[in-house]
Amino acid sequence: METIFLLVRNVVFVILIAVLIEMLLPSRETRKFVEVVVGLFVMITILNPIVSFIQQEPSIELEVAEGNEEQLQQILDQGQGLQQVQAAQAESYYGDHLEEQFAVFACMVPGVEKAETRVQFATGSSQDEVGVIERIDVLIKETSLTAVDPVEEVTIGAESGEVIERVETEQDMLAQVQKTVASLCGLEPDAVVVTLE
Amino acid sequence: MRHRGHRRTVPLCLRQLERVMDLDIIAIVGIAMIVTVFAVLLREERPEMALLLALAFGIIIFVLVLDKVGVIIDLFRELTSKAEVDEFYLLTLLKILGIAYIAEFGAQICRDAGEGTIASKIEMAGKILILLLAIPIITAVLEVVVRLLP
Known part of the structure; x- marks a missing residue:
């Protein structure tokens, strides 16, 4: 209805323009020519919107825009649910790999034969808090402190004077595991809890 | 009051x-x-x-009369914008109108001087120029007709 109203209004204006131009025309030879061109002008301005209207494709966007709000909210909720599931899956995968890596690093400390780690992530709703490590529990399962002689002091390089710390007691070993794992992931040592089975 | x-x-x-x-x-x-x-x-x-x-x-x-013509052209522009018609068509029509007037004016002067042949030549040139300017409008009409056909 709106389209037809606009079309009729436009036609009225175009006819008005054409009549005014015809009034201005000279009265001799060229008049016929200008009249033809004015006629074509009227034709094109009337036909153009009609053809566009006829060949108009059905608008899908309109249907989506006019869909009911409940349905839209439902879709948005489902989207959020999917996002949360994906985030949880990604965090789980990431946590498993981190735990494996930390266990390997813990085993690098002299005296540790087998270790298990468990990573706890920060719980927050914002995207920035996803994957932030809050706490690491290291469980040392097997040690070789009794079987191995205390490690002797070894100097690496001629000038550095770096010394590998000696591991003599279980407490030293636990402290070193804590320090290694904490420094590896940039955490405070308190956030890494090392226990011996 | x-x-x-x-x-x-x-x-x-x-x-x-x-x-x-x-x-x-x-x-x-x-x-x-x-x-x-x-x-x-x-x-x-x-x-x-x-x-x-x-x-x-x-x-x-x-x-x-020239400054009065400006008022009329302003009216045409306003009507064109209200009718949502491309202003290119209006400009073409105004150019055609100008060509028609100038050709008539020149032809009339020549006729007054007794040079009917020259007057007819001026008219012929005016007609050709009018048709030349009308080509975009004719093309647009043809395109619309072609679009209408299945």
């Missing part, structure tokens, strides 16, 4: 406008009379001067 005052101003403006128009047409007719008398007198003795006089009169009329 305020309403009454507002009512009073509109007819005043219209009256002033009408007065200006009256003065214009009186001036044009007055000049035309004088030029006609001179042309009649000169045609016997110096026909070439009479022709020049007619030419000068035509130019004076054109200059006098």
